[in-house]
Amino acid sequence: MNSITPVILSGGSGTRLWPLSREAHPKQFLPVIGAHSLLQATALRLRGLSAQAPIVVANESHRFLVAEQLQAIGVPAGALLLEPVGRNTAPAIAAAAFQALSADAEAVLLVMPSDHAITDVEGFQAAVVQALPAAEGGAVVTFGIVPEAPETGFGYIKAKAGEGVRGIERFVEKPDIATAEAYVASGDYFWNSGMFLFKARVYLDELAKTHPLMVELAETAVAKAQRDADFIRLDKDAFSAMASDSIDYAVMEKTRAGFVLPIRVGWSDVGSWQALWQVAEQDGDGNAHHGDVLALDCRNTLAMGEKRLLALLGLDDIVVVDTDDAVLVAHKDRVQEVKDIVARLKAEQRPQATWHRKVFRPWGNYDSVDAGARFQVKRIVVKPGAALSLQMHHHRAEHWIVVSGTARVTCDDKVFMLSENQSTYIPLGSVHRLENPGNIPLELIEVQSGGYLGEDDIVRFEDVYGRSPDTQSP
Structure with a gap:
């Protein structure tokens, strides 16, 4: 019996769980069910299987999130492949x-999707163990979910008669x-889970029957990939040249090697607020609440808050999601349309998308706590041993006040230390860097002032993370 190589697909944007999920921090990185994020839960699901370290395929802009979250649970990636552009699941x-x-x-x-x-x-x-012999024998096995309800949000697989792994x-x-x-x-139809088990060579052979160029370009993208620290950057030219297609359309609907194993494992794609409500812990009235929520005479509601009190009165089948910069209120029957809100935000170039x-x-991270004409206030947290890039701004000056921890500051030709309650001024045009040489997080308040405070006002001179001069690059 061969050892299994898990492949975790982490390229999604999760627009249906807005405003909690955003393009730069989508749902797979959020602990929407339990203490771990969905990505972490996917990786932990492998413990107990005879499996190699997982290959993770991720959006290039999410690379540090993936690496950090896997490191936090002690499941390092065997390889972390970075997609320069999204091309769906088949590539x-x-x-x-x-x-x-x-x-x-x-x-x-x-x-496995993440x-x-x-x-x-x-x-x-x-x-997985039950399906492994079929996969080793050349079958392309998918896992079909025994439906619990007539769900209209999923694709279905009709299986041939039989038991266990059976034809499609x-x-x-x-x-x-x-x-x-x-x-x-x-009783013949099962939800399409998007999970598969097959030999790598069999998949490529089946894909080559209908998409030979995709196979050729994928091989080139890996062969010409560049290693960057713990990441493998797939060749941009080759990967971008591939057609965007799903494994379902490219392989499963055309192959004669396709089989399905029906399973009941408490599966959810967490594809909407309705889906999250269904798998969340509920009270006797069907309410699923997270955070500081006070509900009176409510039934079948989902309420999620981060910091503020959410008060609900006399509501049925309503979703309320509160974040620092956006609030969603929707009927559960309409939550699939949240993606249309995100599309509208993108069309209007609003950052909340x-x-x-x-x-x-x-x-680390920064939190924009206040802003007005010619000023912005941020709360900045720098991880122990971490450092921001050596940089300069054309249009703003900055004041730094240390709240806790120790800061090493570079400002032009001066390098000095700041401790709790101490502060410094970074003049407009000065070349500067902030570092945390300590063993605890460095927290500080940054007050920016100037005629333009956009995140693209930055020139990087040195950066240990290999980022471009554009600060929108994470």
């Missing part, structure tokens, strides 16, 4: 397949409610 898995084959010519891939939830981990692991008769698109009810009643008020960087 991502192809790149992962070539990466796996470079270490093991008989590699069996367990492909943003799904599974409550029965032991049941999931047992299903056809894939069907998201149905209307009447069709979904008929699917569930028949992409960024939280708290922005994470490889060195």
